[in-house]
């Protein structure tokens with residue numbers, strides 16, 4: 001991550017021109033501002049690269065590339081790049097980071113990058129098939145591991161196999177769901193685990209006499225969670241006309257509302273994804289995968305819940321905690337193929353998928369805090385519409 005001795009704090013960044021911000025960004029990166037300007041002028045991606053990335057390409061579609069300063073995460077100062085079309089998200093994110101740094105910043109941790117490939121197996125005797133698979137676990141893991149030498153060289157590979165029985169009350173069709181657990185290191189891991197799942201499925205058929213069905217990862221990446229928290233002095237949250245303690249109580253009350261009501265929880269979680277998704281887009285990551293995982297995890301108890309919770313501690317400080325799956329990579333997919341995505345990773349100074357997961361989740365908790373603070377006081381429309389006005393003249 002970024003050099004711990006540098007401060008990420010910037011005041012008045014919103015008043016600079018894009019060209020002035022690029023100059024500061026170049027200083028932050030120790031890069032030539034002209035290189036950055038020419039990268040941004042081309043939208044970060046040339047026509048040939050766009051055509052190679054996906055199919056049926058006719059052109060390129062540009063979005064604003066912004067940077068949210070002010071973040072302190074585990075004692076390190078970081079700038080977070082964000083690519084998003086919605087006004088006020090970047091401002092809210094930077095603003096909340098400024099408040100939280102007054103309490104020492106964010107704390108974060110992430111699980112090992114374990115992804116799961118599901119293999120569906122139709123057979124008559126589910127218990128016997130399960131037993132046969134688990135008895136041959138070592139051999140199956142070995143076959144899976146041989147599919148990805150680059151992953152193995154980087155310390156990753158298959159770690160475990162699990163199997164559970166599934167009964168469909170509607171069709172009376174029973175099947176086994178085999179989970180192949182793979183440490184995907186610095187990749188998002190979808191292709192890596194899908195390849196392994198497809199390789200072991202025929203072996204599982206032979207072992208059990210069954211017939212395989214689907215072989216695909218699950219986006220409910222619940223072995224790959226990231227947890228971010230903060231503790232913020234009440235005074236840092238005060239705003240004109242709203243005493244600090246009232247703001248803290250308002251944010252806590254908004255959290256309780258989301259904890260009790262799925263209608264509110266959906267919008268609460270959208271406020272989190274407002275911070276997460278722009279980091280994923282900026283770094284060329286698959287935001288649909290993370291979105292799917294986030295909402296499935298939010299509903300894992302059988303009831304849709306907020307991914308973050310806020311409380312007031314004994315000293316009257318606001319505490320916030322977010323936990324969610326975060327399947328992201330710093331290799332693979334578009335992460336290294338898109339020049340602007342490579343730049344985004346460089347701005348954050350992240351070298352591992354774990355570091356990126358932490359930064360994306362932190363941006364999520366920051367935007368979440370900013371929106372709850374506004375919602376429980378003056379409402380979001382005042383700030384939102386002021387920023388929205390800036391693009392009014394563009395409407396056709």
Ligand code: NAD
Pocket residue numbers: 148149150151154156184185186187188189190191192193194217219286289329331332333334
């Ligand atoms: P990938 O196959 O492009 O890259 C991963 C590979 O990089 C690894 O398998 C490994 O061989 C290699 N590698 C080199 N250095 C590594 C390191 N340090 N750590 C880990 N691996 C290293 O991509 P992927 O991450 O397997 O899959 C991501 C892509 O799959 C994304 O484009 C995503 O959109 C897509 N996808 C998603 C889904 C889904 O989410 N449901 C389904 C299919 C595909």
